[in-house]
Every structure is written in C-alpha cells, then in structure tokens.
Amino acid sequence: MKPAPFAYHDPRTTTEVCDMLATLDNARVLAGGQSLMPMMNFRYVMPDHLVDLNKVTELAYLRFTDDALRIGAMTRQRDLEFSAEVGQRCPILRAALRHVGHRQTRNRGTVGGSLCHLDPSAELVNVTALLGGTLHTASKHGSRDIPFAEFAAAYMTTSLAPDEVLAGITLPLPQRKEGYAFVEFARRHGDFAIVACSALIRLDGEGNIEHAAIALSGLSHAPVRPAAIEGALRGQKPENAAFKAAAAEAEKLDAMADAYVASSYRKHLARVLTHRALEQAFARARKNAND
Amino acid sequence: MTDIRTISVTVNGETQQREVETRMTLVDFLRHELNLTGTHVGCEHGVCGACTVLVGGVSVRACLMLAVQCDGQDVATVESLAHGDELNPLQQAFQDHHGLQCGFCTPGMLMTLTEFLRDHPDPDEAQVRDVLSGNLCRCTGYQAIVAATLDAAKRIREGV
Numbered sequence: 001m002k003p004a005p006f007a008y009h010d011p012r013t014t015t016e017v018c019d020m021l022a023t024l025d026n027a028r029v030l031a032g033g034q035s036l037m038p039m040m041n042f043r044y045v046m047p048d049h050l051v052d053l054n055k056v057t058e059l060a061y062l063r064f065t066d067d068a069l070r071i072g073a074m075t076r077q078r079d080l081e082f083s084a085e086v087g088q089r090c091p092i093l094r095a096a097l098r099h100v101g102h103r104q105t106r107n108r109g110t111v112g113g114s115l116c117h118l119d120p121s122a123e124l125v126n127v128t129a130l131l132g133g134t135l136h137t138a139s140k141h142g143s144r145d146i147p148f149a150e151f152a153a154a155y156m157t158t159s160l161a162p163d164e165v166l167a168g169i170t171l172p173l174p175q176r177k178e179g180y181a182f183v184e185f186a187r188r189h190g191d192f193a194i195v196a197c198s199a200l201i202r203l204d205g206e207g208n209i210e211h212a213a214i215a216l217s218g219l220s221h222a223p224v225r226p227a228a229i230e231g232a233l234r235g236q237k238p239e240n241a242a243f244k245a246a247a248a249e250a251e252k253l254d255a256m257a258d259a260y261v262a263s264s265y266r267k268h269l270a271r272v273l274t275h276r277a278l279e280q281a282f283a284r285a286r287k288n289a290n291d
Numbered sequence: 292m293t294d295i296r297t298i299s300v301t302v303n304g305e306t307q308q309r310e311v312e313t314r315m316t317l318v319d320f321l322r323h324e325l326n327l328t329g330t331h332v333g334c335e336h337g338v339c340g341a342c343t344v345l346v347g348g349v350s351v352r353a354c355l356m357l358a359v360q361c362d363g364q365d366v367a368t369v370e371s372l373a374h375g376d377e378l379n380p381l382q383q384a385f386q387d388h389h390g391l392q393c394g395f396c397t398p399g400m401l402m403t404l405t406e407f408l409r410d411h412p413d414p415d416e417a418q419v420r421d422v423l424s425g426n427l428c429r430c431t432g433y434q435a436i437v438a439a440t441l442d443a444a445k446r447i448r449e450g451v
Contacts, residue, residue, distance in 0.1 A: 001314050002335055007294050008313035008359055037355040038336035041316070050313075054360060078349070102425025104340065104403065107349045108356070190424045 003040040006050045014058060014138050014167060017051060021163040022140040024049040029165055031074060031113030034105045059112070059167060064089060067173055073112025073166045077124070081106060090173055092130070092180035092198060096123040099182070102190045112166045118156050120256075121192040121218045123182070125152075129223035130198045130215035133171045139164040152222030178202045178211075179285025181277040185269050194218050194261050195269035197250075199277035201238065201285045209233050209242070214277070216270055219255040226253060229274075238282045247275035298362040302327065303371040313359045317351075318342040320358035321368060329369040329398050333427075340426035343399035344368050350406045369398035372405065381405065381443040390439035392430035400426050400436060408444055416441065 009024075011017045021027060028047035030036055031054075039045040053059060059074035062083060069090055071080070080086050081097045100106055100114070100123050114124040115135065127133075128148050135146045137160060146159060153159040160166065174180060184196035195218035204210040212233040215223045229249045236242040251271035257263040294313040299306060302325060309324050316335075321327045321344070333341035335354045342353040345367040372379045378386065381404055391397045400423070407414070407422045414422075419440045420433070428436060 001312065001319070002316060002354075003314045005292050005294065005312075005314055007292070008296070008357070010359075033355045033357075034337060034352075037316075037357075041335050041354065052357075052360065102340070103407070103422050104343055104350045104352050104425045105337065105355075108351050188424075189421075 002043075003037075004043055004046040006047050008050050008052065010052045010055050012055050012057075014056060014165070017053065017056060017165050018138055018140045018163070020049070020051050021165060024051070027051055027162075029053060029116075031116070032076065032108040032110040033113075034101065034109040035113065035117040035119070053112075053165075061168075062086070064173075069093075069171045069173055070168055071111050071171070072168045073110065073115075075111050077101075077106040077109045077111065077114070080111065090171065092174065092182055092200070093127055093171075095180065095182040096127045096198065099123050099184055099186075099190075099193065099196070111169065115151075115169065116158055116160065116166050118152060118158055118222070119192060120155070120221050121184075121194070121196060123184070123193070123196060123217075126196050126198050126215050126217040126223045127182070128169060128171065129217075129225060130200065130213055131171045131174070133169050135166055136168045136170065137164045138167040143167070149225075155221040157221075174200055175202060177285065177288045179281040179283065179288060181280035181284070183273050183276045183280065184217075185273060195266055195273055197270070197273035197277040199274075199281040201233075201278065201281040203238065203285050203289055207238070207286075207289070209236050209238050212246075212278070212281075214246075214250070214274060216250065216253065216274065219253055219266055219270060221256075224253060226250065233278075238285075240279075243275050243278040243282070246278060247271045250274035296359050296362070298359055300358070300361045300364060300366055302366045303368060309358075311358045313357060315358045316354050317344070317346075317356040317358050317361055317366070318353035320361075321353065321366070324358075327368050327370055331395055331398050333395070333399075338427070339396070340399040340403065341396050343402045343426065345402055345406060348406070348409075350403050367402070367405075369401055372401060380446040381408065381440075384439040384443035384446060385436070388435050388439035388442060390431065390436045391428075396426055396428045396430075400428070404440055404443070408440070408447060412444060412448055414441070414444055 027049035061072040063070045184193035200213040202211040255266035331341040333339035
C-alpha cells in the first residue's frame with residue numbers, strides 16, 4: 001500500500017462535504033487526484049480523512065452567461081478542452097489546457113483541483129489571474145466569493161479555511177475582438193512550465209492598444225499581473241518597439257530561484273515570453289478587427 | 292485503523308466483487324487482487340504512464356486512482372486487447388514495427404493508443420506524438436512506436 005491509512009468518505013452533495021469538513025480532523029479533499037494522489041503515494045501528505053468529491057455531481061458543470069463563464073470545481077480539464085463553446089468564447093482557456101499535463105491526467109484532473117493545488121506554474125491558475133476570476137467557496141458557515149488576487153496566500157497555499165471547499169469559479173470572458181496568447185517554456189512538453197506568459201490585447205478604432213493584460217507564472221508563488229507594464233502599453237501603437245519595451249520591463253520583475261533554475265534565467269524567459277505573447281495577442285486582435 | 296469496503300468493478304467485461312482497503316490504488320487492485328499483471332507499475336506518481344488503463348472508456352493513471360473509486364465502473368486493461376492468442380491490429384503493428392524492446396511501457400502505450408485511435412481513426416504524426424507525451428519509453432526512442440501507431444490506424448481503417 002502506498003498511501004498511509006485514512007478513512008474514506010464519498011459524499012454526494014456539497015452540503016454533506018461541508019458537514020464533513022466542519023467535523024473531521026486532518027481531512028483532505030480529493031478532486032481529480034492528479035496532484036494529491038502522488039503526494040499521498042509519497043506520504044508527503046497523510047490525511048486521517050479523505051473526502052472524495054468525485055460523486056458530488058452538482059460540482060461539475062460549465063455555464064456561460066453573456067460575459068462570463070462559471071465552472072464547477074469538479075469539472076474535468078478534459079471537458080473544458082473538448083467544449084466547442086469554450087473553444088469559441090474563451091479560446092485562451094483551450095490554448096492553456098493544451099499545456100496541462102497529458103491526455104490521461106486531463107481526463108481526471110479538475111479545474112478546482114488545479115486551483116487549490118496552486119502550483120506556481122499551473123496554466124489554469126495563470127488564466128484565472130489573467131481574466132481576473134472569482135473563486136466561490138462553500139462551508140458550514142456559508143459561502144464566500146474570493147477575487148483571485150486574495151486567493152493565493154503563499155507558496156502552494158490558498159486562503160481557503162480548513163473547513164471550506166472550493167465550489168466553482170467565475171471567469172469574465174474576453175471581449176470578442178480581444179486577441180489572446182498563451183506561451184510557456186518547459187523542459188519537456190507536459191511538464192510544469194519554468195515560466196509561462198499569457199496576454200490579452202484589445203485595439204481601439206484607430207488601431208492603437210486600448211487595453212492590455214499580462215499574467216506571468218513561474219516568477220513568484222502566484223502569477224504576476226504587472227500593472228505598470230499593462231498600463232504603459234495603453235494608447236501605444238502596437239509595434240515591435242512597444243512590445244520590446246514591455247518585455248524589457250518584464251525582465252526587471254523579481255523572480256524566485258530554486259535548485260534547478262536560477263532567478264536570472266527566469267527573468268530572461270519572462271522577457272522572451274512576454275514579447276512573444278504580446279506579438280501573438282496583437283496578431284489575433286488585428287485579425288479579429290478585420291473580421 | 293483499517294478502512295475496508297466491498298466494491299464491485301467490471302474489469303474486461305467481467306464483474307468482480309472484492310473487499311479492499313480504501314487506500315488501495317487501482318493498479319494494485321488489478322495486479323494483486325485480480326492477478327491481472329499485464330498492467331505495469333512504474334513510478335507510482337503519475338509520471339511514466341506504464342499503469343494506464345481505461346475507466347469508463349477514458350485513459351487514466353491507475354496509480355492515481357483508488358480501487359474504491361472504481362466501484363460500479365467499467366475498467367479495461369491490456370488483457371482485453373487480444374482474442375486468445377490472436378493479437379489485435381494495434382498489438383500486431385507494435386510487433387511488426389518493433390514498437391517495443393523491454394516491453395515495460397507497452398501496456399500503458401497500448402491503452403493510451405486504444406482510446407486515441409477510437410477517437411481519432413485517422414491521426415497525423417504530430418497528434419500521435421502529442422498523445423504519447425504521457426507515456427515514457429526508455430528503449431525505443433519512440434520512432435518505432437509512432438510508426439506502429441500510424442500503421443495500426445491504417446489497418447483498422449481498412450479492416451485488415
């Protein structure tokens with residue numbers, strides 16, 4: 001047996017989940033299992049109680065409104081990847097999912113699981129930061145709506161209380177004319193990225209940049225939204241000089257280091273990937289403007 | 292503390308009922324409880340893909356699922372592919388193209404590709420390489436596996 005012993009619970013409703021989390025000590029919530037199961041097999045994580053969400057069917061859904069997409073926490077990454085409506089109305093999500101693990105892990109892995117695991121390089125976390133998503137929690141004491149900026153508390157640590165469960169997220173949809181890009185660098189396809197960069201660009205009637213958004217993963221414990229760089233792009237002509245200047249500023253952002261990747265290399269990647277992302281997002285925005 | 296449940300799982304068309312510890316992974320259940328040792332255990336943390344099986348028709352890492360999660364589900368392993376001694380077209384193509392050397396990764400490769408070829412009967416090489424990114428092979432360099440997959444797709448399409 002790889003995992004240490006635990007008591008297994010398979011509730012059917014969110015209410016039952018909340019009751020369990022309010023009463024059980026040292027409980028962990030199991031979503032798709034693509035991160036928690038390895039940690040349990042290694043015995044990095046040894047919960048006394050495992051609360052499996054896989055039978056809570058009310059937590060798996062995709063709902064579009066006019067300007068937002070609401071996703072249940074137990075929605076599989078696979079279901080987003082193969083949703084035609086996601087491809088049409090939130091194409092950056094599909095582009096990002098193409099980098100998430102592999103076919104077999106996306107078949108099980110969930111949106112909520114990825115967000116709560118909060119790996120610094122996770123693609124779904126990056127897109128949630130870029131789009132300014134809101135996380136919806138449930139607990140015995142009621143529900144909370146947490147803006148993404150307040151959700152990431154520390155390295156791989158969310159601001160969820162021990163008795164709270166993530167129920168779903170709302171992502172504001174990019175406007176139809178906005179161009180998007182998602183680029184990353186990893187040693188092997190499907191690995192966690194060393195640095196990832198996503199971008200959105202919207203052009204005004206004269207073809208200048210009306211709005212730009214950038215999210216960089218791999219520099220810090222959570223994706224960075226460089227407000228100064230985004231602001232400086234506003235009103236500029238979408239030319240190489242503007243993208244180059246933005247990329248040079250991205251290289252100046254603080255970057256963490258670990259045993260494998262130096263801070264200076266992450267900064268280098270931040271520059272290169274920001275430049276590529278802006279170019280690609282602009283190319284798509286220009287195409288959308290002409291359609 | 293031992294947490295035990297009785298589960299009923301349909302494996303390769305046969306319904307099996309067993310008492311299992313809830314912490315038992317699916318791959319250990321297949322190998323140790325059902326003696327279906329065709330499914331291999333490699334890394335046990337979801338990286339190598341050797342333990343890939345189909346649950347409800349979709350490919351999953353059997354080391355990252357608990358057996359208890361498969362209660363009431365349909366599981367297909369590599370043992371479901373051949374008919375007696377007769378290899379199925381995918382297995383035959385692997386043999387013909389030398390798509391394996393030591394064979395350790397092969398059960399996972401075959402189950403990943405079983406799902407893939409069902410959903411993509413006419414894939415191109417890039418699609419094959421993309422889907423195989425989740426299965427590690429340390430012998431072949433993948434070239435022969437890709438060739439076998441493309442040939443198998445052709446054979447299945449042509450019904451030979």
